[in-house]
Amino acid sequence: MHNKSIKELAAGLRAKEFSSVELTQAMLARILQFQSINSFITVNEDFALQQAKNADARIAQGDFGLLTGIPMAHKDIFCTLGVKTSCGSRMLDNFIAPYNATVVDKLTAAGTVMLGKLNMDEFAMGSSNETSFYGPVKNPWSLDAVPGGSSGGSAAAVAAHLAVCATGTDTGGSIRQPASHCGITGLKPTYGRVSRYGMIAYASSLDQGGPMARSAEDCAIMLQAMAGFDDKDSTSVDLPVPDYQAGLAKDINGLKIGVPKQFFGDGLAHEVAKIIQQAINDYQKLGAVVKEVDMPNLKLAIPAYYIIAPAECSANLSRFDGVRFGYRCADPQDLTDLFTRSRGEGFGKEVKRRILMGTYALSAGYYDAYYLKAQKIRRLISEDFKRVLKEVDVIMGPVAPTTAFGIGEKMGNPIEMYLSDIYTIAINLAGLPAMSIPAGFAAGKPVGLQIIGDYFAEEKLLNIAHQYQLTTDWHRQSPKGFE
Amino acid sequence: MEQLNENWEAVIGLEIHAQLATQSKIFSGAATAYGAEPNTQACAVDLGLPGVLPVLNEEAVKMGVKFGLAINAQIAPYSVFARKNYFYPDLPKGYQISQFELPIVGNGHLDIEVDGANKRIGVTRAHLEEDAGKSLHENFHGMSGIDLNRAGTPLLEIVSEPDMRSAKEAVAYMKKMHELVRYLGICDGNMQEGSFRCDANVSVRPKGQDKFGIRAEIKNINSFRFVEKAINHEIERQIELIENGGEVVQETRLYDANKDETRSMRGKEEANDYRYFPDPDLLPVEITDAFKAQIKAQLPELPDAKKQRFKEQYGLDDENAVILTSSRQLADYFEALVQQSGCEAKLCANWVSGELLGALNKADLDIADSPVSSERLAGLLKRINDDTISGKIAKQVFELMWQSESSADDIIDEKGLKQITDTGAIEAVIDRIIADNSKQIEQYLAGNEKVFGFFVGQVMREMQGKANPAEVNKMLKAKLK
Structure with missing residues (x-):
């Protein structure tokens, strides 16, 4: 059960092959079994099983959607009513929020089951999940490596099949970089696409919540439930939410891909560069046209x-x-x-x-x-993107300069740690949407391809990612021991 | 103070904090009502819980624009909320959301009148911000309590130019502002509850010097009387200090009304760096011309314009015009009275500014809570106008009306206060009085005109005040010729 996609699980639930309670129990058992990767801060069995029961009742009444009864987990940065929300910090180790984040409310309304709360860098500040008060998370692909951060618990839990999908937040790469390091699919939406209400703020003008799952299709289903205007968040944008799933099937023949030469400079590991180049070549085989672009302010x-x-x-x-x-x-x-x-x-x-x-x-x-x-530089960077995105449909490049590094390897050197977000940070400054999708392995560790789109082009990004995933199986790989 | 006038000049600027009369807080849906149990009007946003976000109350923006238009100020087409960072237990977020570089209201002005002379006081800016909570230092087992009911209440901070030169001018300015915000309906003006309070920046300089002296800021003054006393005290303190070879330091001072003195709270600029920066949780406020026009159309007639109109339309003297336009409700009452009674405006004005306001002040009531409505008072004035009662009797009737809900007519009937205009009855009394007071007659005939008043008084007393005084005068004059 734990290897299935959201759609497959929804079909199974509908066909009564298994119940949400059974599915939830299976996931809870795996969480217990793989406790050692430390991806969860809080596991709420009773709470999850109650939600699963409710979901089963809804399914029995014919009142359900694709997410009804799907066990997932939230990054511990999202406030959850009655359940501890620590933000990975000793500061909030005793904090129980009296309200739900809008994202939590929306996913709950869609029928998801919350297994618990996921480990993260303290207040989302970190690129390795090592700054968490609750200790580092282990990367399921290589247990002595970091999962990336700050949504490291989310990425590791999804990669290890401890949750079907998870929420993450991305301020400088915190969804994409761990998604890349853990071989899953993650989407950072356009700033304003997903409500920030109840998401504990790190850097308000950059923070954005988004889906983390095993495929673009699963991300599309999640984002459908998460996105939309929220009158409790003045920076959320009042634009209609498109049907992301419907957009997945579109043909990408003629797609114009921009590749900034600045993405392939010093510091990019050779084996990562090779995989990214290969993925871009694969897109060309799918009918895309590639163009080198110049982004001097990156x-x-x-x-x-x-x-x-x-x-x-x-x-x-x-x-x-x-x-x-x-x-x-x-x-x-x-x-x-x-x-x-x-x-x-x-x-x-x-x-x-x-x-x-x-x-x-x-x-x-x-x-x-x-x-x-x-702030001036921020504007210049945005201008760079806007100019390039007039010439091409999307920009592609690496997510991170290397594969997942070792636990403890960079903790003594903040600057080196900060450089692991070198390809993701500019996107937050510009407020653009971007994804990380699995594109291969280097020495057994996953490498993610980054796809950056224009404002509110999530539908297009998901479509492009999905088309690639139809012809590749990088996203279907499971780490050894977690199959 | 004589000394001051000769050698020194004071320079005063005021920062007025007017609490805006919105139903809910500036960035949350919690109520703003005063006096609730501690922390019952503070929601998650006001408490600054993790993850909450502010959402601007549009009503507060409208009120800010209204104010700006009323003082002929520039309304910023684009204004920005900023975070003012400092730690304090009653400041839940550790920063106050305020406006810094781009306030909603720019340069404007207000005209005041002191000792018959007009003076224009510049308003540098006015900006929107949230209030903090309150620390309570009584009886918490050695700890302090925090009440966050007030946290997030919308304030308009109105900053004047350093244009005032005396405490008297500062009071006139503050009173005028107070009148204005109440006219606009954007602030209830309640100074006891802290809805309208000010900080005064005071410095002194030798007369004729251009450069400003070093200023001290007196915090949180919440009455007109205290403003005057606090400023005068501060001016004296500074002059004395300088004349004794000392130097004024830039600092924040607190006015102690009990001791009538100001004392140092903390040094200002050097101690605090508020690290203002634009609040990323809030979008810039954009004010379009159409929005401004819409607000402008809603502006009520403002005090100065109303005063002028009252003088022209009703022929009121300056004193009455000032009194009757001191609040919108009072002016409305007066105008309703004129219309409802059909009497001369002057009679109405005298009654409102005399009897009515006197009674209201004595009972410490606002015009809105007057026991005698304009309709009922109109009923009384009509009876004066048609000579049913004299002005003097009317005062008695008014007192009875104040204590009951009866109409003037009912009281006049019930108490038999109807004026006697029957000349035969009056003549009989006059004849008797003349007969009984031969000594006074002699004095009067000898040229002592004052004695005439004695006769009027005697007649009126005999007739229990119900005789028509004009008739009595006329008849007495004729008899005593």
Whole structure:
């Protein structure tokens, strides 16, 4: 059961080959069996089984959709009513949200079963899942390697077949990079396509929730339920949501693919480059036309991101002060002591590093030189994309410069860690949608191809990814021991 | 203060915080009503829970634009909310959503009148922001309590130019602003509840010097009286300080009404770096010309225009015009009274600004809560107008109306207060009074005109005030010739 697609599972549920309760039990058993990869922070058996029962009842009444009764899990950044939402941090280890994130509400309304909450880098700050208060997640493809981050728990759980699909969030590559490292399919939608309400903010102007699953088709089904305007999120966009599944079958003959030469510079591992080149060649066989494009400002993405994201996070994380919820230090002596020790003890090292960077960048006398300049660069990068996307339909390239690196390998070197998002960050700065799809293996580790589209072109991205997945089976591979 | 006038000049700017009269908060759906149990009017957004997002209340934007149009200010076609970062227990998010570089209202002005002279006070800007909660320092087992009911309440911060030169001007400006926001219906103006409060920036400089002195900011003053006292005190403090060889430091001071003094709270600029930056959770506010036109069409007649019209249309003197236009409700009451009574505007004006306002002030009531409606008062004025009762009797009737719900006519009938115009009856009383007071007659005939009043009084007393005074005067004059 655990290897089936959403559509196959939905058909099985409808045909009464198995019930949602049985499917959920099977998944819960696998979660227990593969506990050692540490992909879950919270598993809620009773809660999940109750939801599965409800789903079975709905199916019996003929009131169901493709997601009814499908066991999935949420990244622990999405608030879930009555279930701990930690955001991977000691700060929120005791936090039980009194409300659901809009994404959680929508997927629940679609009938999904929530197995639990998935591990992640603390407050989504990290590229390896190693900054989590709950310890690193192991990559199912290579247990001594990281799954990527920050949605590392989501990617690992889906790759290990512990959940049919999962939610993730992407601020600088946090859906795509772990999807690439774990050999699954992940989509970061256009900024504003999916509501951010109830998704704990890291960098508000960059954060975007999206689906992580084993195929473009599964992502399409998930995104259908997740997308749409939300009057609780002023930055969500009021545009109709297309029928993503219907768009999957479209012919991609004549598709114009842009390949930025900047994507193939120094730092890209040779074996990764080879696989990406091969995938692009495969697209040509499907009728696509490839064109090299020039995006001179891409190299500025990392420095700009590491001003803007920390600046926003320095304010976003101020609410964690030990006053109303979350971690509070023992025996505060006075107000300053309460603030400084609660935050000092509640936050991990990487979170503190980014808060300090952001605070510095916004300080009087530095604001213009850092924050304003970074915003200007952000505009230049957006212009680069807009210009190129007038000439081509999509842009393709690698997701990450290497395959999944070893646990502990980059923790001592933040700059090197930051560079693992070199191909994904620019897309967040521009607010564009992008996907990672499995495109091959290098030394047994998955490599993802990145497909970047124009604003609100999710339908096209899913279509292009699906067409590739019809002719390849990279996405159908399972890590050894998790089949 | 004489000293001040000779050698020193004060420079004053005010930052007024007007709480906007919206039903719900500026970024959440929670109610703004005052006085609820602590933390019962604070939703997830007001509490700053993880994951929540602000959504701008359009009503607050409309009110901001309304204000801007009323002071002839530039309305920003594009304004931006920014985060003002600082840690405080009653500031749930660790930042206040405010406006910094691009406020909704730009340059405007307000004209004030002090000692008969007009003066134009510049308004630098007005911006929208959210209020913080309240820290409660009583009885929590040695800890402080936090009430977040007020957190997220919409405020309009109105920043003046440093155009005022005396506490008196500052009070006039603040009063005028207070009148204006209530006219516009954007603020209830309740100063006890903190709906309308101000910070005063005060500095002094030697007369004739262009450069401003170093200013101190007096925080959170919530009455007109305190503004005047606090500013005057601060001016004296600064002058004394400088004259004794000291230096004013830029700082925030608190006015202590009990001791009538200001004292230092904390240094300002050097202590706080608010690290403002645009709030990425909120889109810029775009105001179109069409939107502005729509709001403009809804603007009520403003105090200055109304005052002018009252003078022209009703022939009121300046004093009455000022009093009657001091609030929209009072002006409306007056105009309704004129219409309903059909009496001369002057009579109506005198009654409203005299008897009615006197009674309201005594009972500490607002015109909106007046026990005597304009219809009922009109009923009374009609009876003065048609000589049924005298003005003096009318005051008695008014008092009875104040205490009951009866109409003027019912009270006049019931109490038999109808004026006696029967000249025969009056003449009989006059004759008797003249006969009984021969001494006074002599004095009067000897040229002491004042004694005439004595006779009028005697006659009126005899007739329990019900005689028509004009008739009494006329007849007495004739008799005493």
